[in-house]
Amino acid sequence: MSTWQNWGGNVTANPTILRPTSAEEVQALVTNSQHIKAVGAGHSFTSIAATDGVLLKLTSMNAVVEHDAATNRVRVQAGMSLNQLNRELLARGLAMPNLGDVDPQSVAGATSTGTHGTGAKLRGIADAIVALQLVTAAGDILEIDENHPWFNAARVGLGALGIVTEITLQCVPAYLLHANERPMPLPEVLANMDSLADSNDHFEFFWFPHTEKALIKENNRVPEGTPRNPLPTWRYRLDDEFLSNTLYERIQRLSVRAPKAVPTINKISGSLLGARQYTDHSHEVFISPRRVRFCEAEFALPREAAREAIGELQKWIARTDERISFPIEVRFAASDDIWMSTGYQRDNVYIALHQYQRKDFAKYFAATQDIFTAHEGRPHWGKMHSLGAEYFESVYPKFNEFVAIRNELDPERRFSNEYLDRVLG
Numbered sequence: 137m138s139t140w141q142n143w144g145g146n147v148t149a150n151p152t153i154l155r156p157t158s159a160e161e162v163q164a165l166v167t168n169s170q171h172i173k174a175v176g177a178g179h180s181f182t183s184i185a186a187t188d189g190v191l192l193k194l195t196s197m198n199a200v201v202e203h204d205a206a207t208n209r210v211r212v213q214a215g216m217s218l219n220q221l222n223r224e225l226l227a228r229g230l231a232m233p234n235l236g237d238v239d240p241q242s243v244a245g246a247t248s249t250g251t252h253g254t255g256a257k258l259r260g261i262a263d264a265i266v267a268l269q270l271v272t273a274a275g276d277i278l279e280i281d282e283n284h285p286w287f288n289a290a291r292v293g294l295g296a297l298g299i300v301t302e303i304t305l306q307c308v309p310a311y312l313l314h315a316n317e318r319p320m321p322l323p324e325v326l327a328n329m330d331s332l333a334d335s336n337d338h339f340e341f342f343w344f345p346h347t348e349k350a351l352i353k354e355n356n357r358v359p360e361g362t363p364r365n366p367l368p369t370w371r372y373r374l375d376d377e378f379l380s381n382t383l384y385e386r387i388q389r390l391s392v393r394a395p396k397a398v399p400t401i402n403k404i405s406g407s408l409l410g411a412r413q414y415t416d417h418s419h420e421v422f423i424s425p426r427r428v429r430f431c432e433a434e435f436a437l438p439r440e441a442a443r444e445a446i447g448e449l450q451k452w453i454a455r456t457d458e459r460i461s462f463p464i465e466v467r468f469a470a471s472d473d474i475w476m477s478t479g480y481q482r483d484n485v486y487i488a489l490h491q492y493q494r495k496d497f498a499k500y501f502a503a504t505q506d507i508f509t510a511h512e513g514r515p516h517w518g519k520m521h522s523l524g525a526e527y528f529e530s531v532y533p534k535f536n537e538f539v540a541i542r543n544e545l546d547p548e549r550r551f552s553n554e555y556l557d558r559v560l561g
């Protein structure tokens with residue numbers, strides 16, 4: 137038995153960790169285990185991946201299985217990290233249509249919780265899945281493709297339906313993005329939020345709580361033939377390594393010792409990163425190093441609720457004694473047809489709250505959860521919330537159909553844990 141901990145440091149378990157190398161090995165382990173789960177990079181803040189039973193790390197199952205150059209479809213083993221995936225795709229002249237902001241997650245781990253990036257016309261990562269291989273509790277190895285009745289349940293399966301061993305992704309030709317990052321006062325961002333979201337391929341902003349400071353990011357595809365113009369190494373080291381990580385860690389530690397200084401600290405933090413523009417491979421623009429550890433809650437809300445919900449958040453922050461030292465991130469994504477995806481049949485705004493790992497987040501996340509659920513918010517499955525099955529039944533139209541498939545595939549709850557019991561019943 138070993139001790140396992142997630143990235144945020146807020147979830148610990150004592151599983152037997154095993155590292156299978158093939159679907160057949162996974163099949164044998166599933167058949168012989170009472171409780172078994174797979175874990176990716178442990179980047180979920182919820183205990184969705186935790187078990188004291190058998191925990192499978194699929195890090196050795198990280199190969200490209202097939203590349204169909206005619207369709208731009210690539211099949212990979214499910215334990216491949218997004219970091220490796222991006223490199224493998226680029227080597228084949230391909231890329232993912234959209235990504236979140238970090239890349240250590242495994243392909244199966246990221247898609248199982250509905251990981252997403254930003255882009256009002258774009259969907260979450262799991263939308264690129266066109267087929268997957270699933271080892272079930274009965275020990276079957278199933279191929280679930282677009283024609284399979286369980287396709288829209290399995291693409292965001294929460295780890296509840298079985299162990300995913302291979303995934304086929306619909307990729308796109310590799311593309312460059314032009315990044316335009318700059319400070320903008322929050323009132324101006326809010327006044328122009330819809331047009332900023334709709335006129336950019338990928339728009340997001342970071343708001344520094346207790347201040348009116350915000351930083352916007354507009355990332356857009358460039359015309360064919362535009363040369364790469366990456367950040368100079370010194371600028372990357374200064375902004376992404378030193379200011380956003382090394383110095384930011386020190387600032388966060390200071391905010392623990394001097395909570396009253398947080399508004400001033402946030403004003404300074406909001407002014408540290410200046411405007412910058414560069415053009416690079418899509419994944420180089422999407423992904424940033426994140427080494428300052430935090431805990432996070434994130435809710436998807438109907439896009440039309442964005443202004444009102446952010447207004448309520450502003451009012452709560454103005455009246456609370458809590459001091460929030462991490463920026464609030466706001467993103468956008470288009471609706472999809474994946475049953476347990478936060479984007480199911482709904483264009484969303486995503487509002488993500490972070491709290492430094494050495495600080496208590498309970499009051500902050502509880503109060504803001506009330507704001508978001510009043511707007512039918514759907515929490516990210518991998519980020520903090522305290523909601524249960526009854527609530528999810530009310531905000532996911534296909535909740536009961538998903539649970540019925542789970543009952544059929546895993547009647548003995550071999551793949552379950554406390555978290556899944558709570559959210560699925």
Ligand SMILES: Cc1cc2nc3c(=O)[nH]c(=O)nc-3n(C[C@H](O)[C@H](O)[C@H](O)COP(=O)(O)OP(=O)(O)OC[C@H]3O[C@@H](n4cnc5c(N)ncnc54)[C@H](O)[C@@H]3O)c2cc1C
Pocket residue numbers: 143144173174175176177178179180181184185194214215235236237238240241242243244245246247248249250251252253294295296298299300301426516517518519
């Ligand atoms: C620093 C940081 C930045 C983040 N940025 C974003 C972001 O930009 N956008 C966003 O949406 N989210 C983001 N997240 C959340 C993160 O992407 C999700 O929680 C994701 O699920 C984590 O992937 P993982 O590989 O670590 O999976 P884990 O957290 O290890 O597991 C997640 C789930 O997948 C299941 N699973 C893993 N492998 C398999 C498998 N082979 N078969 C079946 N089930 C499996 C696990 O059992 C569990 O249920 C971020 C998290 C962190 C810590």
